[in-house]
Amino acid sequence: MxxxxxxxxxxxxxALSISFNSVAAEDPIKVGILHSLSGTMAISETVxxxxxxxxxxxxxxxxxxxxxxMEAVVVDPASNWPLFAEKARELLAQEKVDVIFGNWTSVSRxxxxxxxxxxxxxxxxxxxxxGEESSExxxxxxxxxxxxxxxxxxxxxxxxxxxxxxxxxxxxxxxRTTNKIxxxxxxxxxxxxxxxxxxxxxxxxxxxxxxxxxxKRFGSAGKKTAVVSTINGDANVPFYRELGNQGIAASDIPxxxxxxxxxxxxxxxxxxxVGHLAAWNYFMSVDNDANYDFIDQWIEHTGNDEAVTxxxxxxxYIGFNMYVEAVKKAGTTxxxxxxxxxxxxxxxxxxxGYAAMMxxxxxxxPVLIGEIQDNGQFSxxxxxxxxxxGDAWSDYLPGSRDxxxxxxxxxxxxxxxxxxxxxxxxxxxxxxxxx
Amino acid sequence: xxxxxxxxxLLIALFSLLSLPATAQxxxxxxxxxxxxxxAPASKVEEAVNAIVSSGDERARGWLEAxxxxxxxxxxxxxxxxxxxxxxxxxxxxADPLTGENMGEMxxxxxxxxxxxxxxxxxxxxxxxxxxxxxxxxxxREASAQDMMGKVDASLVEPLEAQLAKEEDAAVRNRIEEALxxxxxxxxxxxxxDVLAGSxxxxxxxxxxxxxxxxxxxxxxxxxxxLESIEQKLQLNRAAETLYFGLSLGSVLVLAAIxxxxxxxxxxxxxxxxxxxxxxxxxxxxxxxxxxxxxxxLALILSIPAGxxxxxxxxxIIERSVxxxxxxxxxxxxxxxxxxxxxxxxxxxxVISPQNRTVVTPDWMSGSLVINDALSLTLNRLYVLAFxxxxxxxxxxxxxxTRLGLEVRAVTQNRAMARSMGIRATRVDIMxxxxxxxxxxxxGVALSQLTNVGPNLGQxxxxxxFMVVVFGGVGNLWGTLIAGLSLGTINQLLEPWAxxxxxxxxxxxxxxxxxxxxxxGLFPQKGRAAEG
Numbered sequence: 033m034x035x036x037x038x039x040x041x042x043x044x045x046x047a048l049s050i051s052f053n054s055v056a057a058e059d060p061i062k063v064g065i066l067h068s069l070s071g072t073m074a075i076s077e078t079v080x081x082x083x084x085x086x087x088x089x090x091x092x093x094x095x096x097x098x099x100x101x102m103e104a105v106v107v108d109p110a111s112n113w114p115l116f117a118e119k120a121r122e123l124l125a126q127e128k129v130d131v132i133f134g135n136w137t138s139v140s141r142x143x144x145x146x147x148x149x150x151x152x153x154x155x156x157x158x159x160x161x162x163g164e165e166s167s168e169x170x171x172x173x174x175x176x177x178x179x180x181x182x183x184x185x186x187x188x189x190x191x192x193x194x195x196x197x198x199x200x201x202x203x204x205x206x207x208r209t210t211n212k213i214x215x216x217x218x219x220x221x222x223x224x225x226x227x228x229x230x231x232x233x234x235x236x237x238x239x240x241x242x243x244x245x246x247x248k249r250f251g252s253a254g255k256k257t258a259v260v261s262t263i264n265g266d267a268n269v270p271f272y273r274e275l276g277n278q279g280i281a282a283s284d285i286p287x288x289x290x291x292x293x294x295x296x297x298x299x300x301x302x303x304x305x306v307g308h309l310a311a312w313n314y315f316m317s318v319d320n321d322a323n324y325d326f327i328d329q330w331i332e333h334t335g336n337d338e339a340v341t342x343x344x345x346x347x348x349y350i351g352f353n354m355y356v357e358a359v360k361k362a363g364t365t366x367x368x369x370x371x372x373x374x375x376x377x378x379x380x381x382x383x384x385g386y387a388a389m390m391x392x393x394x395x396x397x398p399v400l401i402g403e404i405q406d407n408g409q410f411s412x413x414x415x416x417x418x419x420x421x422g423d424a425w426s427d428y429l430p431g432s433r434d435x436x437x438x439x440x441x442x443x444x445x446x447x448x449x450x451x452x453x454x455x456x457x458x459x460x461x462x463x464x465x466x467x
Numbered sequence: 468x469x470x471x472x473x474x475x476x477l478l479i480a481l482f483s484l485l486s487l488p489a490t491a492q493x494x495x496x497x498x499x500x501x502x503x504x505x506x507a508p509a510s511k512v513e514e515a516v517n518a519i520v521s522s523g524d525e526r527a528r529g530w531l532e533a534x535x536x537x538x539x540x541x542x543x544x545x546x547x548x549x550x551x552x553x554x555x556x557x558x559x560x561x562a563d564p565l566t567g568e569n570m571g572e573m574x575x576x577x578x579x580x581x582x583x584x585x586x587x588x589x590x591x592x593x594x595x596x597x598x599x600x601x602x603x604x605x606x607x608r609e610a611s612a613q614d615m616m617g618k619v620d621a622s623l624v625e626p627l628e629a630q631l632a633k634e635e636d637a638a639v640r641n642r643i644e645e646a647l648x649x650x651x652x653x654x655x656x657x658x659x660x661d662v663l664a665g666s667x668x669x670x671x672x673x674x675x676x677x678x679x680x681x682x683x684x685x686x687x688x689x690x691x692x693x694l695e696s697i698e699q700k701l702q703l704n705r706a707a708e709t710l711y712f713g714l715s716l717g718s719v720l721v722l723a724a725i726x727x728x729x730x731x732x733x734x735x736x737x738x739x740x741x742x743x744x745x746x747x748x749x750x751x752x753x754x755x756x757x758x759x760x761x762x763x764x765l766a767l768i769l770s771i772p773a774g775x776x777x778x779x780x781x782x783x784i785i786e787r788s789v790x791x792x793x794x795x796x797x798x799x800x801x802x803x804x805x806x807x808x809x810x811x812x813x814x815x816x817x818v819i820s821p822q823n824r825t826v827v828t829p830d831w832m833s834g835s836l837v838i839n840d841a842l843s844l845t846l847n848r849l850y851v852l853a854f855x856x857x858x859x860x861x862x863x864x865x866x867x868x869t870r871l872g873l874e875v876r877a878v879t880q881n882r883a884m885a886r887s888m889g890i891r892a893t894r895v896d897i898m899x900x901x902x903x904x905x906x907x908x909x910x911g912v913a914l915s916q917l918t919n920v921g922p923n924l925g926q927x928x929x930x931x932x933f934m935v936v937v938f939g940g941v942g943n944l945w946g947t948l949i950a951g952l953s954l955g956t957i958n959q960l961l962e963p964w965a966x967x968x969x970x971x972x973x974x975x976x977x978x979x980x981x982x983x984x985x986x987x988g989l990f991p992q993k994g995r996a997a998e999g
Contacts, residue, residue: 074821233967238918241712242962252669254676266919277845
């Protein structure tokens, strides 16, 4: 009787453990998506959530990864920077996701950093940013300043012959750091201080009359003038409208923008903007079959014939494929194994080349300069001859000149100072300190 | 071998060939020219353009224009060069550049754009402007002469002089003379400096500045003197410009605040959803433009009544469903209306889109009214300024001359007394709130022409609106007008030297200090009503 009971118990326990094992093998790979679906940033971030969902769908249709399906876990941090940290904690601690794709603004990334480092997560960050950072747990698939700002300035200087510079930006960390780098770079190149005008405006600025009129005046000093714009988000629309209304054409004073993409142009009548420039690593108009396939899939996924693709979407496309390749290479989704495996992983990008993950957790990218056309698209007028590897620490800032990041052993450090030979605090610690 | 010299040749060829009909033969020389251009590597583009230009083909102008506009493409399979008529969407409408014949649609995957760089484009623009100098319309001639300023080089001097000799319109002559003078100052010509001395055009100033920096001392002195006299004229223009900027920003503030001046100022309701009523007006404009595609101007005019009605209806619903139950409890009203504002924002995000919507500016509102070369008033802001004044005048009329206005004033001054005189206070409340909300809707219609139409539109104006009303004096429409215009002007005066961020802060600090001194604003209500 009692023996029988024991056997029964033992059997059922065995059955349970077997079934538990088989469940574990089929457990989906959980992909956390940490993009704002409401609030100010929803305009840019919602499409990135949709992009990752589309990529997961496609991967699952191909049979998933390592025989496991992938599953999206979507949270909404609502454009609220502290909430980003809470939601990241929720994803990693409660949902136990294997990887996170997310963030747009630098301030939200800084808020998430201490959490992903503490809980040892993986974060793919898809937006161009100011650099000066490299975390063990973050992969930067957007452009660092040397992959966007510096080549753009070189283009203006060498191809257009610009001698006078207006650095206009929104007042927050990305434009301020980028402009600091650019100012140092320009002065190194022999541009006089009085030939550089720097201007900051608040988020969502809509009254550009005075600033545009200032730019016009600054541009009538007899030297070719250009505006390097790090103006963010929808403030660009009234800015360009004012440029058009005050009759500043691209042939007089070209504006090269680092934050204006197809998405932003879709909210504006591009007639008066034709000829102004933008620097990115991807344009929707790139003439390439991989790109056209991606656009077709995107249009099908959104069900909107007018849907546009942009640079951060391509960054997620690259990041997602890199993650898949790294998991295949490592044979597991274990975070440390994937972190090791992903360095050196190479996947095709959408512009006809390849992107490789560098030891500093940045990737290689081509740099493209595009001109705004009357259909809201860019036409590529110039591109770097080869791929440019992202530089985590700028060579044009005094504090960061000696810093390097290398996440291979034995160095394994994001803040290694080559002058002193020491490894500084981690990116997460620095971010936490700054708060 | 400069492009411009060959372009001059083209000009001559064009005039002699204008009357010839277009031909479409198998061995059309144009075909080879275009294929040559399309397949040229970057270093040979200039040569290929040259070849087209010096061929004297009468279709060359169209080709070059299309080339400059990125509308020349090569069919990848056949190598044929085509004109892209419409490059929206996945299939592009194309035409044969040789015959102009429409070739239907082709997938963009099969087309490769013929690349152009900015240097070549600049040269193309110069020559196209040169061609327009022969247009019938003197305005077109003047515009193209203005385009020539700064673009004249040695090869264009001769044809320009010939043009000047036969030009009769004084304004166009002036422009051509200035364009030539800019070139000549660069060449060290002293008399040319005097031609530019009266010009306010930025390019003229640029040329003089360059001369001042140059090695030629006599020229530098003369140019410096010319610049000085220009600078004096500019000072006056700048002052006028700043004043205009200030009034224009002020008119936006007045428009945003004037509805609030009624609901908050007259009725005493702290309506945090005021910004969202503005947003509704802006979205109505967008909606009307969707209803009348291709007629943005008509849609905009129809949006004025439509925006008023939509926002007023929303206002009535808010008043009936929430505010009437919270009478005399300002804190609860504030919280409840703040909640409504969040609901409205999210509603727009969910129902329409979290993305901003494109509101088209009609042609008659784009561009600017040119007073002189240094002073031009942007038209959209000029219209908004006028609209703000009309709305203000309309509201004053309603409040002063109509029965509704009389009743509103009666109810706000003494509710109990007014009711005992037979005024239906509840009805007056509804009407007043609807009026204030409707005016917010009107503000939205105007703002859709200046700023982004998106779910956050209202948030950007709510603080400013309260600021203006409080500064102007609660309950006083004149106060709102004066406060809005003066705050706008102060802001724009500060901006050039303080920067946009600091200018805003300074204005806010100024208002805080002002309110400390005069808690009731610029124009406080007087008499017993003030205590009521």
